Amino acid sequence: MQNIPPPATRSVSLRVNGKPAQLEVAPWVSLLDALRHDLDLTGTKKGCDHGQCGACTVICDGERILSCLTLAVMKDGSEITTIEGLGQPGNLHPLQEAFLEHDAYQCGYCTSGQICSGVAMIEAGHGKTREEVKDLMSGNLCRCGANTNIIDAIMAVKDGNHE
């Protein structure tokens, strides 16, 4: 690393999973690293760190984004939802339930990104057909090969078979 500029950190105020969160971070810290390291929300995963895999998907102000390609300082004032905010054991989000029912994961590494991505897509009202849903979920890779079941789970929630 070259020339660390003073002051090295900035204050960032977020609302994360419904609660206020105050951070002191260097400007080059990604939202992903801030969530995992500063806020200990390790449900959000780091896969490629280059926007290719979607494992780091979180919901920011209602829209799914890649937390690895976003600086934490750019999101000052934003409302972030991570997998921890969607559901907890005993109180799962319908899409989490559907992932269980449809066997929509194997190793589980991509799962939190898949679920955040799927929830935001459904809430945005996008993806009218299975074909469209597959296209709109192409930003989340599953290298185990659970994709078919992932789409099944999302379609079940979209069609209202899970509530």
Add this chain to the structure above:
Amino acid sequence: MNNFHYTKASSVDEAVLAGKGAENYFIAGGTNLLDLWKYDLTHPQKMVDVNGIEELKTITELPNGGLRLGALVTNNTTAYHPLVEARYPLLSRTILAGATAQIRNSATNGGNLLQRTRCYYFYDPASPCNKRNPGSGCPAVEGQNRLHAILGFSDKCIATFPSDMCVALAALEAVVRVTGPNGSREIAFADFHRLPGDRPELDNTLGQDELITAIDLPPRGYAEHHNYLKLRDRNSYAFALVSVATGYELEAGMIANARIALGGVAHIPWRVEAAETYLEGKAPTEASFAGAADLILAGAQGFEHNAFKIELARRTIVRSGMMALDPSCQRPGAPPSL
């Protein structure tokens, strides 16, 4: 990757003032810039965050019947905007053919124009590249060049410009509005991106200190007859091998005016006005579009791994022209129909 200074701008003037300097970058979505920084391909000294400039976040109707797209409106917001869907569905189609939903939710209209090539050698800091390190050479000419140009390249650079959205903006003859230390100006879309020539490090004609503020769409949107046909190695989240944006208006069954722009084949969205003039007064048939394709692809030249793109482009122009007759046959994620 290096550390950098960071500042937020809340107005265009503030941003332009803060942005002065060779290694200062405006950051909006950051989806390409942060990736380049992580790969050690750019070394920003200062990031000027322009996301606080509210006036650049709107889509507004222009008195001439056109539409002004704020530079900070995200690609997804633009693609799903009711006025864009209704009047410029070709633009909506091209945006949704690019990247992923997550990236389109962050990436902005201004930033889309400024994304860098995805040439493998440009993206590999260990490799020579005339675009990244002028004078160091171009390994793509004799290397892996499947994604590379068949038109308008130079011996210095055979990279392609990767945007889908810009293929539609070229076809629609959009105008790019920019502001710099010396004031504001408008750049016709055809003059915005540039061919590599002897200066492949320059992707476009935007001044180093200038900020894109908006993209203006002229009134003509080709809503009735348009198509974007993108061919790639997988059906989603891949850059184009060849893509074609087609729009035309019919009068009594004959083409009154037409626009055709290609992506994935050159350092710029590729458009040949002679081919569009050729189509005027002709019926929208395979023979007509094949004639236009000959004019568009005149002088095309392939390399070891991309020569197939010449014939592929020819067929894609014809297919896109025919598909434009009935735009309802296009759906995201669907294979090309006909």
